[in-house]
Amino acid sequence: MEKVSVFGAGSWGTALSYVLAQNGHDLLLWTHRQEQADEINAHTNKRYLKDTRLPESLKATSDLALAVNHGDILVMAVPTKAIREVCQDIKKVLDRKVLFVHVSKGIEPDSLKRISEMIREEIPEQWIEDVVVLSGPSHAEEVVQEHPTTVTAACENTAAANRIQDLFMNHYFRVYTNTDVIGVEIGGALKNIIALAVGITDGLGFGDNAKAAIMTRGLAEIARLGVKMGATPLTFSGLTGVGDLIVTCTSVHSRNWRAGNMLGKGKSLDEVLEEMGMVVEGIRTTKAAYQLSEAYDVPMPITAALYSVLFDDVSTDEAVGKLMGRMKKNEMEDLINLL
Numbered sequence: 001m002e003k004v005s006v007f008g009a010g011s012w013g014t015a016l017s018y019v020l021a022q023n024g025h026d027l028l029l030w031t032h033r034q035e036q037a038d039e040i041n042a043h044t045n046k047r048y049l050k051d052t053r054l055p056e057s058l059k060a061t062s063d064l065a066l067a068v069n070h071g072d073i074l075v076m077a078v079p080t081k082a083i084r085e086v087c088q089d090i091k092k093v094l095d096r097k098v099l100f101v102h103v104s105k106g107i108e109p110d111s112l113k114r115i116s117e118m119i120r121e122e123i124p125e126q127w128i129e130d131v132v133v134l135s136g137p138s139h140a141e142e143v144v145q146e147h148p149t150t151v152t153a154a155c156e157n158t159a160a161a162n163r164i165q166d167l168f169m170n171h172y173f174r175v176y177t178n179t180d181v182i183g184v185e186i187g188g189a190l191k192n193i194i195a196l197a198v199g200i201t202d203g204l205g206f207g208d209n210a211k212a213a214i215m216t217r218g219l220a221e222i223a224r225l226g227v228k229m230g231a232t233p234l235t236f237s238g239l240t241g242v243g244d245l246i247v248t249c250t251s252v253h254s255r256n257w258r259a260g261n262m263l264g265k266g267k268s269l270d271e272v273l274e275e276m277g278m279v280v281e282g283i284r285t286t287k288a289a290y291q292l293s294e295a296y297d298v299p300m301p302i303t304a305a306l307y308s309v310l311f312d313d314v315s316t317d318e319a320v321g322k323l324m325g326r327m328k329k330n331e332m333e334d335l336i337n338l339l
């Protein structure tokens with residue numbers, strides 16, 4: 001049994017706490033809202049997981065110091081834009097080495113940092129045993145129904161990845177390991193952009209041909225950038241690459257797909273965000289990925305088209321027209337450029 005604290009009691013932090021509590025670990029879930037801690041201690045979190053009865057052993061607190069002092073493993077499950085703020089609060093209390101795990105999917109615009117890099121920037125090195133990324137095709141709503149789910153624990157330190165594999169693994173939650181932290185973080189973050197784009201094409205009334213086109217060419221541009229950043233190409237054919245792309249682009253649970261779908265149906269970005277009430281990571285990540293494509297000089301046409309819709313007021317019809325009218329290409333140009 002491990003002592004674990006999870007920070008962030010939205011859909012994913014709560015679902016992972018469900019798994020950890022069921023696995024018999026000594027778990028404390030931190031939320032920044034006392035009324036939410038009270039609700040979780042009464043075994044529900046209806047805003048995020050409306051039909052789920054949480055295990056009796058899943059305890060929550062809004063006392064951050066209590067949560068920091070409780071865990072030998074600290075799991076960061078807040079949206080990307082809150083990672084630095086929560087780390088800064090954790091740093092004020094932390095006085096010993098702990099293993100960090102993060103489960104969020106995003107890249108910070110402007111700094112262009114991945115989440116593991118942000119954690120390492122905010123927490124003093126002396127208190128970090130290591131940082132493990134847990135990512136893969138996994139909607140919270142299905143995890144708490146105990147439907148079979150597979151994810152990856154990534155860390156260059158295989159002992160740390162193995163420890164997190166053991167922590168989460170059970171009969172419905174299967175965890176693989178990988179040493180390619182860059183590939184796992186880039187795949188997990190950038191698939192949200194492609195899910196937004198697929199949502200748009202579905203909202204526009206296009207069919208499965210368009211969906212397959214965006215998913216396949218989307219994966220090509222994610223891998224093109226990731227490899228240039230130092231990722232292993234094979235990671236993009238794994239759970240955190242094509243696996244997470246499939247789940248996010250085809251599931252009704254996906255907030256990114258749903259947000260894109262509303263955009264495709266003509267709603268404004270503000271209207272969409274108001275209606276969602278949950279994080280849509282792909283929007284900020286589109287900005288970051290667009291900046292990364294410029295910084296690394298990597299063509300990312302789908303990302304650029306989505307960026308123009310979200311931030312430059314280009315209509316979805318015009319963006320589709322531009323993508324379809326690009327100059328002729330060899331499908332294997334990335335491979336050809338490598339040889």
Ligand SMILES: NC(=O)C1=CN([C@@H]2O[C@H](COP(=O)(O)OP(=O)(O)OC[C@H]3O[C@@H](n4cnc5c(N)ncnc54)[C@H](OP(=O)(O)O)[C@@H]3O)[C@@H](O)[C@H]2O)C=CC1
Pocket residue numbers: 008009010011012013031032033048077078079080082085086103104105106138139140141277278279281
């Ligand atoms: N949902 C899923 O199935 C999966 C999500 N993820 C990733 O996990 C991360 C979290 O997503 P998810 O749980 O779904 O998001 P939700 O929108 O469901 O919940 C976000 C949670 O974070 C809290 N929060 C926001 N800002 C702060 C802050 N500054 N300090 C403390 N708490 C804060 C929110 O609090 P409040 O309620 O007060 O707004 C809420 O509890 C994202 O990066 C997402 O991509 C990864 C895999 C699966």
Ligand SMILES: O=C(CO)COP(=O)(O)O
Pocket residue numbers: 105136137138139192195244247248253254255256257279280281
């Ligand atoms: O990352 C996820 C599934 O693997 C969740 O995706 P959404 O944020 O689009 O719901």
